[in-house]
Amino acid sequence: MSEKIHSILILLIGLGLAGLSGCSPKPDEDNFEQKANALIKQMSLDEKIGQLNVKWADTRVIDTSEVNQLVRAGKTGAVFFVWGVDKVRNIQKQAVENSRLKIPLMFGLDVVNGHRTVFPIGIAQSCSWDMDLIRRIERGAASEASAEGINWVFSPMVDISRDPRWGRMCESPGEDTWLASRIAEAKIKGFQGDDLAANNTVMACPKHFVGYGAPVAGKDYNFVDISTRSLYEWYLPPYKACIDAGAGSLMASFNDLNGVPSTANKGVLTDLIRKKWGFDGFVVSDWEAILELVPYGIAKDLSESAALSFNAGLDLDMQSETYLKYLKENVENGKVSEESINQAVRNILIAKYKLGLFDDPYRYCNKEREATEVMSDGMISLAREAAAKTSVLLKNEKHSLPISKDIKSIAVIGPLADSKRDHLGSNLIAGDPEKVVSILEGIKNKIPATTKLLYEKGCNVDDTDATMIGEAVKKASKADMVILVVGEDASMSGESKSRSDISLPGVQQDLAREIIKTGKPCIMVVCSGRPLLLTEFDKSASAILMVWQAGIQAGNGIADVLFGDYNPSARLSVSFPRNMGQIPLYYNTTRIGRPVADPDISGKTQDWRSRYIDSPNAPLYPFGYGLSYTDFAYSDLKMSKEKYTGDEEIEVSVKIANTGNYEGEETVQLYLTDLITEITRPLIELKAAQKVFLKKGESKTLNFRLTKEDLAYYHSDMTFRYDPGEFEVHVGRNSRDSQMVKFSVD
Ligand code: NOJ
Numbered sequence: 001m002s003e004k005i006h007s008i009l010i011l012l013i014g015l016g017l018a019g020l021s022g023c024s025p026k027p028d029e030d031n032f033e034q035k036a037n038a039l040i041k042q043m044s045l046d047e048k049i050g051q052l053n054v055k056w057a058d059t060r061v062i063d064t065s066e067v068n069q070l071v072r073a074g075k076t077g078a079v080f081f082v083w084g085v086d087k088v089r090n091i092q093k094q095a096v097e098n099s100r101l102k103i104p105l106m107f108g109l110d111v112v113n114g115h116r117t118v119f120p121i122g123i124a125q126s127c128s129w130d131m132d133l134i135r136r137i138e139r140g141a142a143s144e145a146s147a148e149g150i151n152w153v154f155s156p157m158v159d160i161s162r163d164p165r166w167g168r169m170c171e172s173p174g175e176d177t178w179l180a181s182r183i184a185e186a187k188i189k190g191f192q193g194d195d196l197a198a199n200n201t202v203m204a205c206p207k208h209f210v211g212y213g214a215p216v217a218g219k220d221y222n223f224v225d226i227s228t229r230s231l232y233e234w235y236l237p238p239y240k241a242c243i244d245a246g247a248g249s250l251m252a253s254f255n256d257l258n259g260v261p262s263t264a265n266k267g268v269l270t271d272l273i274r275k276k277w278g279f280d281g282f283v284v285s286d287w288e289a290i291l292e293l294v295p296y297g298i299a300k301d302l303s304e305s306a307a308l309s310f311n312a313g314l315d316l317d318m319q320s321e322t323y324l325k326y327l328k329e330n331v332e333n334g335k336v337s338e339e340s341i342n343q344a345v346r347n348i349l350i351a352k353y354k355l356g357l358f359d360d361p362y363r364y365c366n367k368e369r370e371a372t373e374v375m376s377d378g379m380i381s382l383a384r385e386a387a388a389k390t391s392v393l394l395k396n397e398k399h400s401l402p403i404s405k406d407i408k409s410i411a412v413i414g415p416l417a418d419s420k421r422d423h424l425g426s427n428l429i430a431g432d433p434e435k436v437v438s439i440l441e442g443i444k445n446k447i448p449a450t451t452k453l454l455y456e457k458g459c460n461v462d463d464t465d466a467t468m469i470g471e472a473v474k475k476a477s478k479a480d481m482v483i484l485v486v487g488e489d490a491s492m493s494g495e496s497k498s499r500s501d502i503s504l505p506g507v508q509q510d511l512a513r514e515i516i517k518t519g520k521p522c523i524m525v526v527c528s529g530r531p532l533l534l535t536e537f538d539k540s541a542s543a544i545l546m547v548w549q550a551g552i553q554a555g556n557g558i559a560d561v562l563f564g565d566y567n568p569s570a571r572l573s574v575s576f577p578r579n580m581g582q583i584p585l586y587y588n589t590t591r592i593g594r595p596v597a598d599p600d601i602s603g604k605t606q607d608w609r610s611r612y613i614d615s616p617n618a619p620l621y622p623f624g625y626g627l628s629y630t631d632f633a634y635s636d637l638k639m640s641k642e643k644y645t646g647d648e649e650i651e652v653s654v655k656i657a658n659t660g661n662y663e664g665e666e667t668v669q670l671y672l673t674d675l676i677t678e679i680t681r682p683l684i685e686l687k688a689a690q691k692v693f694l695k696k697g698e699s700k701t702l703n704f705r706l707t708k709e710d711l712a713y714y715h716s717d718m719t720f721r722y723d724p725g726e727f728e729v730h731v732g733r734n735s736r737d738s739q740m741v742k743f744s745v746d
Contacts, residue, residue: 032353036346039103045338047101048345049327051077052310054108054284056319059087067091071105072098075324077316077348078152080108083115083430088149089365096361104352104361108205110429111153111191112171115145117379117552118424118431121529122157122171124390124548126179126573127626129667129689131186133389138190140379143200147369148430151355152203154251156187158238159208162586164574165218167497170426170529170549172213174573175586175623177234178686181241188245196248197356199363200373206242208253208286210268211235215255218583219498224255229679231257232714240277248281248351252314254289261296263289264305269313282347284316285309291320302326307335315344375435380553387550387557388566393543393627394534394576400521400542402564402629403481409452411479412440413472413515414486415461415508416527422461422487423554426494426529435552439485439525442555446563454479458515461489462506469511476518483562484515484541485525490549493529501580503533516540525558531576535620546572564629567664569691571626571734575619581612587623587735588682624669624686624734630660632694634668636701637731639743650706650743654731656692657699665693670704671738673728678715684730704731711745 040048050073057067057079064087070076071094079091088107095105113119119137128134138156145153158180161172173180184206193201211231215222226235239250252269253262262268263285273279290309293299299308306326309317317323330336356363373379393401403410416422420436437445440455447453458472459465476482486508492499503509516522516537524541526532529549537544545568547558560566577585596609599618603611611617633656640651656666668691671684688704706729711722724746732738 032350033346035353035358036349039101039349040342040345042101043345045328045331045341047074048341049323050075051103051345051348052316052323052327052341053321054078054080054316054318056080057082057091064090068094071095074099074101074103076105077103078106078108080154080318082107083109083145083148083150085149085365085367085370089362092361092365103349104357106152106203106352106355106357107150107364108152108154109145109150110155110427111141111145111150111202112155112157112427113425114141114383114431114551115148115150116374116430116432117141117144117383119383119386119551120390121425121549123169123174123529123573124550125386126173126183127392127548127570128386128389129179129571129573130389130691131182133386134183135186135190136382137386138187139193140382142191142193142202143373144375144379146200146202146364147366147373149364150202151357151364152205152249153191154205154207155191156184156204156206156242157208158184158206158242159213160234160238161213161574163214163218163584164502164530164577165498165500165583166213166215167220167426167493167499167529168213168495169574170493173238175575176573176588176686177237179573179689180238184238184241185245188242188247192246192248196354197359199366199369203248203351203355204242205249205251205284206239206247207251209239209250209262210253211257211262212253212255220496221254224257226257228258228718229714232718243273243277243279248354250279250281250283252283252285252289254286254292256296261289261293261298263314264293264298264308264312266312274313282315282344282351283313285314285318285320287318288320290314290317290322303329306330310336310344311340315347383551384553384557384560387547387553388560390548390550390570391558391561391568392546392570392572393561393568394546394621394625395538395541395544396627396629397542399629400523401545401562403523403562405447405563407447407451407480409454409479410443410447411454411456411476411482411520412443412485413456413458413476413482414484414511415457415459416487416489417455417457417483417485419489422490422527423549423551424490425549426490426497428490431552437553437555439483439555439558442557442559443483443562445556446559452479458511459507461508464506466507466510469507469514472511473514473518476515476520479520482515482518482520482522483525484512484522485527486512487527487532488529490529502530509536512537512541523562531574533579534576535578538620564662567629567662568626569628569665569667571624571667571669572621573623575623576621578620579615581615582619585619588685590680591683592680618736622734622736625736626667626734628660628662628664628666630658630662630664630696632666632733633657633659634732634739637739637741639729639741642743644743644745647708650745652704652706652729652731652741653701655699655701656694658694658696661696663693663695665691666733667691668702669732669734669738671730671735672706672710673730674711674713674723675726675728677713677723681713684735686735708745
């Protein structure tokens, strides 16, 4: 059957007109709800329940005939983990040509840091503080994924994370709610564009709703203990930002909230998002999460799990097939109403209409786009730009960086120096490790042939044996400078990869110590999916560049920074602790009755204050921190008025001057303190940020505007409002280095 005839047939079915004369009035083309209702009328209960299932269809592992059979029988509304025009077309064909109702499938995938062109991991992206870059990354990822048949992405991950032991901090936007919310919006815009039905946009699915980033003890899948206030203040706003930006779907998280697993939590899945926030998309479970209600002790069996999840507002069952097996009996015994099944089906069908799948089920299957848009030159240069813009300079003693391209000899040492795979992060799905530029290769590409380049691994990432270190020390001793590339491999972070100790793994500490002992300038390049403990090396290394897992162009982008072709402008989106005991550690803690006078000194001298006796309270590197090769001076911080009344916008201005020797971009951060509050509140909270590019000697005045909403917080009765009174605005380079000005509002 031609695709055109097929689309007409689908349209007729959609109108409830199949088999009739076709002379009935045509409904409004744009009225997806009406179309969905007409289609629902044609559906049996089994077919409805089939739409509420999403099947893992990774054809590398699963027999395609098994998937095809399920699709033909109308027992799945979507599939995931299959991409590539031919494969997708083949499965879609089963749905739209060989199933009774010919309803097209959605094709989902985890596109979390790119698709084929792999970008820096989420936590790295958040350190760019660059919303345009983040939007462009997701725009590119959407074009690439949609060129290979994908129209629904399990992304963005917007879980606030304050505990680096948690393996999935690597995907997260960091510890701050304001920053995460801006990132959330940028990502939704990037994925969904202006028109979901365009063939190069995809439907986003923010995850994991909600509180997944707060497992007790940093252990993935552990229970969480979040107060209603913390939930509203810290964890919900990035999701609200996604929904306000038009996210078409949402993934429920594995964790519980106040004792109710999100999968079965009506309070958040229905009362909050649908009734309060007006969300009209669909909600999918996380992987087989409906099954987990039994070990949670919430459901006595899977039939009850199905009813609890469904009645809570969970539309789509990912992979567990619990709905397929048990929803029907729940309808028959009256525990689930058919009307609510119709509503869930409507949510799914409307998503398919929005994606344009009923008009052309193959709109995302375009061989020409697949050939030209996947890993195009534009994508590769965007990946390089991203690798440079997400690398955070943590230390730069005596301007050790940037490295002069005239340097005579360099020793590149370390277990991650010539690694490729590890830069792709834990979510390696469609990326090809062979296409990664390693750091060693990036350095080779950068230096002239006359520079002598020595390389030695020194140890493997998790070696317990130190025998390879000697050779590395020999090579280091022969060079003018050492670039020491250490950290975690890709398998040490990600889902189910929490660590109880975030030190450099294996004998890498010994390797670093021995290399530093040679007395050669030592540039430490740290690759990992989380902050690591760098306290010792903050004292001993010449420079430290935190590059996270920087994607397919890691080597070139990082070399751009090391050799000064890009002046680092990234700033930490998470605090780096000094030691394990400080965890969880984050900048916006609430004020307390016995604060220490100086968080930088060890608590020994601060008895009867909130402190450790053996460690300062301050982090090693605070939230917002990051160095540049140039210097920036802040001056003329002022408010437009001292007192604001009514709805007046609160305006703040500050002058930034580039006083150093390089052009570069400063990330200017604005924090707010409400001096007297009804309940205890954070000492400071990020409320705005701007990046400003300045040539050498140039200065600019930046203006920030705050509204009354920026001053508001949840009071003891959970109303969100501001208190008239005095406030402080802190503008500066990071959460611990700023200038202050006061204002009041009535
Ligand atoms: C489980 C993960 O928690 C989730 O993030 C992911 O989208 C699904 N698996 C599907 O791969």
